Amino acid sequence: MELNLYMTTKTGNEIRLIYNKLYKHYGPQGWWPLLGMDSSTETDVRMVYHPLNYDLPKTRNETYEIILGTILTQNTAWNSAEMALRNLKALNAIDPENLLGLDTEIFKQAIRSAGFLNQKSVYIKEVTKFYIALDGKIPKREKLLEVKGVGNETADSILLYAFKQPEFVVDTYTKRIFSHIGLIDYNYSYNKIKNLFETHLSHDMIIYNEYHALLVEHAKKYYSRKPYGVADPLF
DNA sequence: AGCCAGGCTACCG
DNA sequence: CGGTAGCATGGC
Numbered sequence: 180m181e182l183n184l185y186m187t188t189k190t191g192n193e194i195r196l197i198y199n200k201l202y203k204h205y206g207p208q209g210w211w212p213l214l215g216m217d218s219s220t221e222t223d224v225r226m227v228y229h230p231l232n233y234d235l236p237k238t239r240n241e242t243y244e245i246i247l248g249t250i251l252t253q254n255t256a257w258n259s260a261e262m263a264l265r266n267l268k269a270l271n272a273i274d275p276e277n278l279l280g281l282d283t284e285i286f287k288q289a290i291r292s293a294g295f296l297n298q299k300s301v302y303i304k305e306v307t308k309f310y311i312a313l314d315g316k317i318p319k320r321e322k323l324l325e326v327k328g329v330g331n332e333t334a335d336s337i338l339l340y341a342f343k344q345p346e347f348v349v350d351t352y353t354k355r356i357f358s359h360i361g362l363i364d365y366n367y368s369y370n371k372i373k374n375l376f377e378t379h380l381s382h383d384m385i386i387y388n389e390y391h392a393l394l395v396e397h398a399k400k401y402y403s404r405k406p407y408g409v410a411d412p413l414f
Numbered sequence: 415a416g417c418c419a420g421g422c423t424a425c426c427g
Numbered sequence: 428c429g430g431t432a433g434c435a436t437g438g439c
Contacts, residue, residue, distance in 0.1 A: 249420085256419040259437055294435040298422075330422050350420055368429090395420055403418070 191379035193362055198386070200413055201393040207231050208392035211245045211340035214268055224265055233385055236341060239315075244273045245341040246310060249333045250302050251293040262292040275307045302328025317342050331369040339391070345384045347376040348391040352398030359408035 209228030213235060229235055236242045247267065251260035264273070266289040272278040278286070287296045290303070305327045309318070323334040331349070338344040349372045358365040363372055380386055401411040408414070 252419085253421040254419065254434090255421085255436080256438070259419075262437085292436065294419090294437080295422090295433095296435065298434060302422080328422065332421065336420080348420085352420070366429090391420085399420085405417090 188379070190362060190375070193360070194376060194379040197360070197414070198380070198390050198393070201397055202389060204413060205393055205396050208389055208396060210388055210392040211236075211248065211336075213241055213244060214264060214273070224268060226261055233343070233388065240274050242341045243275055243307075243310060246306055246337055247273065247303060249336045249341075250299055250306060250328060251290060253295070253299070253328075253333065255293050255295070259292045259294065263290040266290070266292070275311050278307055279304065298328070302326075317344065320346065331373075335373070339384065339387055343384050345382045345387055347373050347380070347387045349373050349376070350391070350395070352402055353391070353394050355402040355407045356394055356398055356411075356414065359402070359411070360414050 207230040209230035209232070212226035212228045215224050215227050236245055244264065248260055248264060251263050267273050267278065270277075270281060270285070270289055272281055272286070272289070281289075283300070287300050290296055290299055293299060306329060309323075309326045318338070320334055320338060323329050323337060324331070329337070335346040335348040338346040339348055349369055353372065354363065354365050354367075357363045357372070363375065376387075376390070380390070397411075397413065402408050
C-alpha cells in the first residue's frame with residue numbers, strides 16, 4: 180500500500196501537531212513582510228504583512244526586496260534590518276541595477292543599522308549580481324549556496340519566501356524550540372533538521388512558509404532569553 | 415552593563 | 428568532516 184508509513188511515526192505526528200497548535204494560537208503570519216507600496220507617505224513606510232496572500236512577491240523588485248532582507252537580517256534583529264531597507268528605499272535602491280550604482284560609502288551607511296556592514300555590503304552586491312543574471316528564472320539551491328554570503332538558511336529563505344519554492348527553513352529558533360521539546364539534539368546538522376521536517380510534512384510551500392514564521396513568532400516570546408523555553412505555555 | 419538578534423566565512427584540528 | 432572566532436549595530 181502507498182499510504183506512507185512515515186505519516187504514522189511519533190516524530191511525524193509531533194511535527195504536524197506542533198504546527199497545528201501554533202497555527203491555531205497565532206494564525207496565519209503573512210510572511211515575508213514587504214515595505215509599504217505607498218510612496219506618497221514616505222515618512223511612514225512600515226512593513227506590511229499579508230496573511231493568507233501567498234501571491235506575493237509579484238514584481239521583480241518585490242522579490243529583490245525579500246532577498247535583501249534575508250541578508251540584512253542575518254544574526255540581526257528584524258527591526259535593524261527593516262531600518263536598512265527603509266534607507267535603501269529612500270535611495271531608490273530596492274532595485275538591483277540602482278543598488279549596484281550606489282556610491283559604496285553611501286550604500287554602507289544605508290545598511291549600517293543591520294550591522295556587519297563590511298560583510299553585508301559585499302554579500303548584497305554578490306547576491307544582486309546573481310539575481311540579475313537569473314533573468315527571471317528560479318535559482319537552484321546548489322547555485323544559491325555558491326554565492327558568498329548565502330548559507331543554508333539564507334538560501335532556503337530566498338527560495339521559500341522570494342521564489343515560493345517548497346524549501347523548509349531552519350533557524351536558531353527552530354533548533355531551540357525542538358531541542359527543548361526533545362525531538363532533536365541542538366547540534367544536529369542543518370540538513371538533518373531540514374530533512375526531518377520535509378519528510379514529515381506535505382511538500383507544500385504554504386505549510387513551510389507558515390511553519391517557519393510561526394516558529395519565529397513563538398520563539399521571540401519564549402526562547403530569546405536563557406534558559407530557553409522554561410516559560411513556554413504551549414510546549 | 416551586558417546579552418541578544420530571523421548567520422556566514424575562513425580557518426583550525 | 429565538525430567546531431568556532433570574528434564580524435557591527437541597535438534594543439532592552
